[in-house]
Amino acid sequence: MTYVKKVVTITFQNYLKEIFVTREQIYKEKKKIAIFSIIVNLTLSLIKIIGGKLSGSAALTADGIHSLSDLAASFSVLTGIVIANKKAKDFPMGLYKVENLVALISAFAIFFAGYEIAKDVFFGEPMKIHNLPIALIAIVLTVIITYFYSRWEKKKAIELNSPSLLADAEHVKSDFFTALVVLVGVIGQYMGYPIIEKIAVAIVVYFIFHSGWEILVDAIKVLLDASVDKDTLEEVRQILEKEDMIEKINDIKGRNAGSYKFIYLDIDVKTDSIKEAHAYVHKLEDKIKEAIPEVEKVITHYE
Incomplete structure (x- = not known):
């Protein structure tokens, strides 16, 4: 497999409730x-x-x-x-x-x-x-x-x-x-x-x-940019472990800022295509923010 490297910053968008439109x-x-x-x-x-x-x-x-x-x-x-x-x-x-x-x-x-x-x-x-x-x-x-x-x-x-x-x-x-x-x-x-x-x-x-x-x-x-709580990191890890497209989880980190969380991922994906990998990490973002809605950004490094 030929590995490609790219850093993708995924901006958090709130999941909207039916009673709130925007x-x-x-x-x-x-x-x-x-x-x-x-x-x-x-x-x-x-x-x-x-x-x-x-x-x-x-x-x-x-x-x-x-x-x-x-x-x-x-x-x-x-x-x-x-x-x-x-x-x-x-x-x-x-x-x-x-x-x-x-x-x-x-x-x-x-x-x-x-x-x-x-x-x-x-x-x-x-x-x-x-x-x-x-x-x-x-x-x-x-x-x-x-x-x-x-x-x-x-x-x-x-x-x-x-x-x-x-x-x-x-x-x-x-x-x-x-x-x-x-x-x-x-x-x-x-x-x-x-x-x-x-x-x-x-x-x-x-x-x-x-x-x-x-x-x-x-x-x-x-x-002082201390890590986010262990429960949040473990929740992210459980999401990643269920993904068939992820070959290896290299690292999961996070930090807090006000009421929000920033997550940093380093993963190996099972594809040679940059386009396919890019589309996949956007889908992965959806799963992470659905489970942890206070996440503001997910910064993913993938190979």
Whole structure:
């Protein structure tokens, strides 16, 4: 067999759902949901912080600061969605990493917020709950909003094949469980057991630092061009192994950029024809992006 060498760059095109006609409509729908998510997280933060201050609950106030980390994440999602839709001549591989840069800055803001909460609760003057009904109303509103909104956003994220919106839905869902911890702390404080609220605050602060750490690590990995997750690479490998036209898989690599993935393939194909090989890798692209819709480009080197 005579081998021919060629590098082909395959640009990702979104698989369109029946309810969305064009890529522009999908972009507008994602942007609308991201903006709505910002409004929801801002509302949750205000409800908790105001409720915490009026009721005297340190745990509720801390949870309000925790919601600000979700607000920062929602801003990051919106930034990524907007930038991913733009093209720049000087950036042929896209501006997707700006999303990760925003996330990196947000992580440090989250760490600072967690530090301030811990300092005030454990080393400042103890707070005493003087208005239990306000605290309970704030918590009940939080539970209702987070439960129903997270379910709705997850459904829309699946419809739109949006991993960033899916992650945002999970962030909102975490507020549901955190609110239950805060509820225990508030009741414990009101009944004269302040240590229970301190424990609740400690748990919330842990969630704050955990959220910040995850955002920080993910952002640094992407900015340093770390490989995509093993599950994605394995999924690509399974697709390739089922292809009769592929004689040998030499290498599979990938990197993240914002909400998108770039895949790099090195394969041997069973043909002497450049035209046939070129047509085949385009068909291969269809299979990869159908299985992994967040892939932006597949760069294939074949022999």
